[in-house]
Amino acid sequence: MSTPFVVAVPSKGRLQENAEGFFARAGLSLSKPGGARDYRGTIAGLDNVEIAYLSASEIAANLARGAVHLGVTGEDLVRENIPDADRRVLLIDALGFGSANVVVAVPQAWIDVRTMADLDDVASGFREQHNHRMRVATKYINLTRGFFARHGVSDYRIVESAGATEGAPAAGSAELIVDITTTGATLAANGLKVLDDGVILRSQANLVASKDADWSNGARETARVILDHIAARARANKYREVRTRFAGCNDALLMEAHNRFGVVAPFGGPTSSGMLTLHCPPGKLYALGSFLREHGADTVSVVSLDYVFDRENPLFAKLEAFLRQ
Ligand SMILES: Nc1ncnc2c1ncn2[C@@H]1O[C@H](COP(=O)(O)OP(=O)(O)OP(=O)(O)O)[C@@H](O)[C@H]1O
Ligand SMILES: O=P(O)(O)OC[C@H]1O[C@H](OP(=O)(O)OP(=O)(O)O)[C@H](O)[C@@H]1O
Ligand SMILES: [Mg+2]
Structure with a gap:
């Protein structure tokens, strides 16, 4: 038996249902032979493919390590968890679901603070007044560091947050936050507002390929077949x-x-x-x-149209070009 071709699919959370629907619409029907609690699955008709059901953040980590060939996960998790992401993984296609923005949000009560430049002013004065640096609660540590640096904001400290980040300012554990938002309801409920130029990333679910996976000729051929299904469906949707x-x-x-x-x-x-x-x-x-x-x-x-199969497969062409780099 050759080593399996592994596709990582979200096992829980917001991306799960949409990811399964996405594969099904492309004519790739996923199943769990061991029942609903099984974290390994198969695709009908593709014998050497193994589905690994993982959380969205584990998928990003596995893509970085080359432990899976393809995966569906959020761009926010790719950019946060994979240093030098553009060299190590390829975002093959944005999937049109799981849309959310990673944003910088401050208390609504900070009426004079509307932009990152205003925030920089606050940061500079903050330490003298409070004896400690301005604190930013987030789990997006790398995205926060990069974005604040690009805006010249350096007088701050990150407080790592594992959940309920929006509650940190009211709880007194941070002055502001960086977190993901879709409807804005959680920010509003916590009395926070997004800075005018505070959108760090517009994220959505992506189909992602790993550079460091085992790309044997057999693996490439399997990727071609999978991407052929997906491209045919994408083309069919456009017309x-x-x-x-x-x-x-x-x-x-x-x-x-x-x-x-x-x-x-x-x-x-x-x-x-x-x-x-x-x-x-x-x-x-x-x-x-x-x-x-x-x-x-x-x-x-x-x-x-259900499918439009073309001789050209733009998704596989993109993958081949990436693997050649
Ligand atoms: N409103 C939203 N809030 C959070 N994530 C969202 C939202 N909308 C889309 N997403 C996407 O879903 C991804 C996973 O979020 P979700 O919270 O559903 O997963 P999870 O099962 O909690 O994963 P983990 O346990 O690894 O945190 C996010 O990283 C993001 O890409
Ligand atoms: O802008 P909104 O539509 O209000 O959505 C944003 C909220 O949703 C997410 O939390 P989630 O429900 O995934 O809980 P978690 O933090 O436990 O993952 C995210 O961390 C925000 O708190
Ligand atoms: Mg979550």
Whole structure:
């Protein structure tokens, strides 16, 4: 048996359900042969693939070590936990879920503090008044250090927080925080506000590849098959299939449809019987339907696509280029 190809998938938390849905929509059905509490799984039809169910932060750590080939996790965890992330892992594709911002937030009562520059002023005066440096509660230690340094803020100390970070200022264990937020409800409930230029990172879930995993030829071939499924689904999501038949169709008309509506003709112009198949972005369907009828089409049908397999696979091409570096 060759060593397995390992894909890490969130086992709990906010990313879990969406990650499983993402693979399922790509036609990759994950299952846990040992039952719901099993932390190893399989993908139907791909015998040498092992699914490792891990927490989102463990996935980032395993990608850094090369213990898994691919993983789904938040960009915040990648940037925080992997030094020199861009060399050691590749963010293959943003997945459109798990969106959240890592932000600098201060008490709303600090009415004169709106920007990082204002915060720098506070930091400088703080030590003289209070006998200790301004404290920032966070679990995003590396992101905080980098961001504060880029803004020239150095007079502060990090208080490491494992949870309930937003409570730190009210509890008196820190003056401000760096944490992740989506709706802002937790910040508001704790009387905190985000600085105007205080967004450190706009994060979302990503499909990530590890540079240091065992990229044998077999592993590359498995990655190609998995990414082929994902790319086919991504391409299918971008379009609806439009079918029609009419006499007046010509190259100029197809060019106009392309320029005005972003339409592509994946199989070329009309067939000998005049049938025409187009792929059209969802937001332009009605406009395209009107355009085709104005030019003589009697009927235009539209269907959703499940997969569009192309010869080119942009996701695998990206991975190959990264592994060659
Ligand atoms: N509102 C949010 N708050 C926190 N994380 C979010 C939010 N929205 C999306 N995420 C993403 O989900 C990731 C994991 O968060 P979550 O708290 O669900 O995991 P977890 O199971 O608690 O993981 P761990 O035990 O490692 O902290 C975050 O790092 C972030 O990328
Ligand atoms: O802006 P909001 O929509 O209010 O979301 C932000 C909150 O959600 C997260 O906590 P989570 O629920 O994951 O709990 P945890 O800290 O135990 O992981 C995060 O740490 C914030 O506290
Ligand atoms: Mg959490």
